[in-house]
Amino acid sequence: MDEKKFAKIEQQLSPKTPLGLNIVKAFLTGGTICLIGQFIAMFYMTFFDFTERTASNPTVATMVFLAMVLTGLGQYKKIAQFGGAGAAVPITGFSNAVVSASIEHKSEGYVLGVGGNMFKLAGSVILFGVVSAFTVALIKTILVKFGVVSW
Amino acid sequence: MRKIMFLLLISVVLSGCARLGEGIHIYNDSNADSAPAENVFKEDDRLVSMTVILHDQQFVSGVTVKTFSRFHKKKIEKELKEKLEKAYPDFDVTVSADNKIVHKTTEIIQNKDKAQLEEQLEKIISLLKEET
Structure with missing residues (x-):
């Protein structure tokens, strides 16, 4: 079997990616995460002395914290499985990448395991x-x- | 229970929409005429609403701009400031398209107690200078 023939058979057998559906799911998930972020920003602006410009820093910190908790509880992977890029592109995806790598390598110790692999992804x-x-x-x-x- | 929670959530979210509405809203306890500010607002079709407070040589204004003009907030602020400084040469003009400033100035206009107006205005100006 040559390379071209193999590629053809592989394409026939593998299930087709539902591109349209994936895009819609990513759009909805990413949009929901951003909407939550907007609510948090509004919360900081209403109840604390933050302006639209300065509220972005605590908002980002809160979103990162929430995603960290969700990753620790094993809930973020469910969101990521549904939303794909919609869950990976916002700052919460970055938080998920850091925390999940830390959890994965915890058994290797805190310095070389967690410290060394935290920023792997x-x-x-x-x-x-x-x-x-x-x-x-x-x-x-x-x-x-x-x-x-x-x- | 779920229905009550849902209704509560909706009412909390919608209560955040308590605004003065479109147009220009002015609180003026100085000797200056507020007509030039109204003209500046009418001439600019990028603006949705404007809250203006004129008090003791201080001109503090919060503006909300149309959705797609939000990308040019800084430019709009600068242009408005230049126009208003010409119209009110004796005043210290502060113009901002920041939501917080709109919220604060709206609060001042709606609040009948104007006892600590000076302090409130100073706080608004200090918020805008905050860089961190």
Whole structure:
């Protein structure tokens, strides 16, 4: 059996991905997470001295904390199985990646196990986040320098 | 029990919508005329509502903008501030499209007790300067 023939048979046998349904599920899950985030931001703005701009920091912290608790209780994986990218892309997905890796490697000890593997999944997010933020900031600085846009 | 919880939740959520509504709302206890502020609001079709407080050389205003104009909040704030500073040269003008400021100024207008207005206005301005 050559490679092409194998690929053809594999394609025939494997179930088709319900792309449309997955997109709708991701949209709904991601939207719900963001709606909860919006409620938390409104809560901080109404009951504490936070403005729209400064409320984002405690909101992010709260969302990360909630996702951490849900991951610990084994509930976040259910949301992730349903929502796919909708549960992985918001900040809660990042929290889930850190906490689940920590739980998984706890048996290897706190230093080399938890400490060494905590950012196994989330490390790439941090790396590419920093690189892309640096690139965008560099481009914007150049554009501001030439007077194309303003800060 | 579930129905009661649901009704309670809905009422709590909807109670957050207590606003003054569209248009311009002004509280003025200074000698200045409030008509120029009304004109600035009428001329700008990106604005939905505006709350203005004129008190002792202080002009504090919170504006809500149309949904798609939210991307240009900073620009709108800057333009409004320039126009209002021209209209009220003796006043210290503060304009913000931040929800918190709209909420606070609305609270002041709705609240009949204006005893600590000075302090409240100072607090609003200090909130805007907060960077962290």
